[in-house]
Amino acid sequence: MVPASLPSDPLTRTPRIGKAVPYCQESDGAAARRRREPSPSSPSFASGAARARPPPTPRRLPPARLPPAPRHEARAGPHDAPPRRHARARASSPRAAEAVLRTHDHVFASRAHSLAAEIILYGPSDIGFAPHGEYWRQARKLVTTHLLSSMKVQAFSLAREEEVGMVMARIREAAAVGAEVDVGDLLRSFTNDLACRAVMDKSFRSEGRNRLFRELVAETSPLLAGFNVEELFPFLARFGVLSKMVRAKSERVKRRWDELLDRLIQDHEHKYDEQHDDTSASGDTRDDDFIHVLLSVRDEYGLTRDQMKALLLDVFFGGIESLAAVLDFTMAELMRWPRIMKKLQAEVRTRVPEGQEFVTEADLTDNTPYLIAVIKESLRLHAVTPLLAPHMSMASCSIDGYTIPAGTQAVINTRAIGRDGRFWEDAEEFVPERFVDGGSAAHLNVSGNDFQFLPFGSGRRMCAGINFGMATVQLMLANLVHCFDWEMPEGEDRRHLDMSEMFGLVVRRKEKLLLVPKLPRL
Ligand code: HEM
Numbered sequence: 158m159v160p161a162s163l164p165s166d167p168l169t170r171t172p173r174i175g176k177a178v179p180y181c182q183e184s185d186g187a188a189a190r191r192r193r194e195p196s197p198s199s200p201s202f203a204s205g206a207a208r209a210r211p212p213p214t215p216r217r218l219p220p221a222r223l224p225p226a227p228r229h230e231a232r233a234g235p236h237d238a239p240p241r242r243h244a245r246a247r248a249s250s251p252r253a254a255e256a257v258l259r260t261h262d263h264v265f266a267s268r269a270h271s272l273a274a275e276i277i278l279y280g281p282s283d284i285g286f287a288p289h290g291e292y293w294r295q296a297r298k299l300v301t302t303h304l305l306s307s308m309k310v311q312a313f314s315l316a317r318e319e320e321v322g323m324v325m326a327r328i329r330e331a332a333a334v335g336a337e338v339d340v341g342d343l344l345r346s347f348t349n350d351l352a353c354r355a356v357m358d359k360s361f362r363s364e365g366r367n368r369l370f371r372e373l374v375a376e377t378s379p380l381l382a383g384f385n386v387e388e389l390f391p392f393l394a395r396f397g398v399l400s401k402m403v404r405a406k407s408e409r410v411k412r413r414w415d416e417l418l419d420r421l422i423q424d425h426e427h428k429y430d431e432q433h434d435d436t437s438a439s440g441d442t443r444d445d446d447f448i449h450v451l452l453s454v455r456d457e458y459g460l461t462r463d464q465m466k467a468l469l470l471d472v473f474f475g476g477i478e479s480l481a482a483v484l485d486f487t488m489a490e491l492m493r494w495p496r497i498m499k500k501l502q503a504e505v506r507t508r509v510p511e512g513q514e515f516v517t518e519a520d521l522t523d524n525t526p527y528l529i530a531v532i533k534e535s536l537r538l539h540a541v542t543p544l545l546a547p548h549m550s551m552a553s554c555s556i557d558g559y560t561i562p563a564g565t566q567a568v569i570n571t572r573a574i575g576r577d578g579r580f581w582e583d584a585e586e587f588v589p590e591r592f593v594d595g596g597s598a599a600h601l602n603v604s605g606n607d608f609q610f611l612p613f614g615s616g617r618r619m620c621a622g623i624n625f626g627m628a629t630v631q632l633m634l635a636n637l638v639h640c641f642d643w644e645m646p647e648g649e650d651r652r653h654l655d656m657s658e659m660f661g662l663v664v665r666r667k668e669k670l671l672l673v674p675k676l677p678r679l
Pocket residue numbers: 284285286297305471472475476477479480483541542545546547548611612613614615617618619620621622623625626627630
């Protein structure tokens with residue numbers, strides 16, 4: 158069991174500030190209970206099976222400074238020896254997901270080694286790929302407290318509104334001349350610009366840096382998505398062919414990231430040193446960009462330059478593609494279901510004061526249940542991280558009478574769970590009504606407590622950017638449907654809109670979403 162001295166997950170302790178709604182809010186008592194008790198529906202331990210416990214953690218307070226990033230046990234050696242192959246366990250039911258992510262969360266809280274992540278993410282010294290341990294715990298605490306807390310997400314709302322406003326202006330230009338818009342491309346460029354703005358404020362627009370970031374993310378994501386390609390092609394792995402290719406490509410993109418981030422951090426250091434005497438060092442209550450905030454806490458946490466760069470990279474790889482994919486799937490579904498689009502437009506348009514051009518976050522607070530229902534339904538039907546990020550066990554444990562050895566990768570199939578007809582009525586249909594009051598799934602939320610609905614995962618490794626993600630998706634979607642009516646390009650039928658998907662770091666729609674925006678006749 159989890160020792161009392163471990164810091165509790167900072168996400169569950171995030172205070173509720175102003176009107177911001179943390180999506181994973183849970184009382185400390187409930188969180189502690191959840192960790193202590195297996196839930197009644199979790200599988201019982203098989204009689205006679207050895208009851209595995211994780212190695213005891215010494216009882217001590219966490220250090221104030223980040224310890225060195227740990228190395229994965231199974232990392233490739235200097236000669237690109239292929240890593241040890243991991244056994245796989247698949248969880249495709251809510252019960253099995255709960256066994257991994259709640260009952261045995263403390264055992265399955267690590268990640269498998271990835272050569273690309275080791276190179277590109279400095280060790281890895283980020284959060285998403287770092288193995289479980291004191292480094293990951295402290296780094297996650299830093300990020301969820303100082304960069305992605307609900308307070309920080311709320312402080313960023315003006316910037317979010319400005320970025321959304323710029324996209325609406327671009328669509329308006331297209332609407333004025335009756336041109337079609339590549340909605341997917343527009344959304345990817347929006348989420349890229351938003352991530353750049355969060356990381357480095359408005360300076361990103363100079364020298365076309367946003368385009369450079371976009372190119373680099375596109376080049377890097379397939380490498381990080383590969384996880385253990387060696388495991389998929391063991392024959393090639395034996396000769397180290399894949400490792401050599403992955404290493405060469407990863408080192409190439411790493412050099413480019415490194416130069417770019419170094420330059421940005423240096424620029425910020427100069428500004429930070431100039432301002433430092435006038436401002437408080439904590440930095441997390443103002444609308445500071447992430448580099449500025451990391452500089453302000455670097456002494457407190459003993460952050461190295463490489464660790465800073467790794468943590469910043471998580472914003473690019475956690476945020477850009479997932480947000481764009483969710484928005485793209487949602488818009489495509491709304492095009493296929495005009496009744497739902499109209500109902501959503503009616504809800505949003507009645508919430509926006511007359512004469513106001515764009516939807517603001519204040520217009521949406523606790524006020525738009527159908528908007529939330531549409532987003533939840535999209536996350537259910539189109540899981541953009543359908544297998545979560547694979548969790549790896551750090552000790553052997555017993556689930557349902559089976560002994561799962563240490564070093565097993567648990568793959569949680571949230572897509573299968575989200576489309577399973579045993580738990581969802583009309584599972585393959587897009588029916589947001591199931592999530593509104595009185596609907597069959599009205600009680601389900603995205604905070605990882607309902608194991609039939611896990612768009613952001615659950616437990617210790619749950620998405621660190623859930624508040625940032627949900628705030629962004631809501632604001633952008635509300636504006637897209639408020640500011641425009643949408644039509645298919647001439648000659649195309651909305652009923653035949655292609656929903657086929659392609660895999661990468663996240664799953665996204667394969668085909669472009671070309672739509673024609675019209676200014677609404679209000
Ligand atoms: C709607 C958009 C998003 C979705 C659907 C999503 C989903 C997920 C999922 C399923 C995981 C894996 C959880 C697990 O392994 O159990 C994850 C991890 C993560 N996400 Fe997100 N995410 C989104 C947006 C974001 C954003 C905007 C950020 C940062 C700004 C972010 C940062 C992260 C990080 C750092 C992790 C790794 C957490 C860890 O391993 O401790 N995500 N996300």
